[in-house]
Amino acid sequence: MKKLLFSLLFALPVMAQDGFRNENGKLIWQHTYPAATNMQAQLDGNPELQINTFVNDVHTGSADKIKNTCQEGSPVMRNDCKFDFEVRKDNGNYVVTVTNLKIIEVMGPMKARTVVNRCEKYFVDATLKVKKDPRTQKDMGCADSFLTEVFGGGSINGSQLTMTAN
Secondary structure (H helix, E strand, O other), X not given: OHHHHHHHHHHHHHHOOOEEEEEOOEEEEEEEEOOOOOHHHHHHHOOOOXXXXXXXXXXXXXXXXXXXXXXXXXXXXHOEEEEEEEEEEEOOXXXXXXXXXXXXXXXXXXXXXXXXXEOHHHHEOOOOOEOOOHHHHHHHHHHXXXXXXXXXXXXXXXXXXXXXXX
């Protein structure tokens, strides 16, 4: 029994790293992909992901306008988004970190007005903590699913994936 508890104490922090986390009111998304993932092909094959630098097995880049195809969240989640990312190798696996995630909202009768809002506007409250209401949690699940598929190479099917919000 002691061995089980001991292993769970060390395994839980590792598992909790995937998904969204809050660092002083700034949302950061992170996901670990197995070594079998062909991350280089995924980065090269997705024209919406621009690689800015590649140094010491670390890719850094951005996506300026990428379509969020998740249908599970609120209507705001169906807008295009932009973000910065870093892909690095860690213990043989690929760790993708997304920062500066923004939603591009096109408004107006002729869609003439574009507003770019940080995701913190939707997911973080005035006390700089992640909102816990059902709508926010569903939207975060949608964003998590979408980002997981962007870097994982699969098709987005709108399914909810496990995510954490600290």
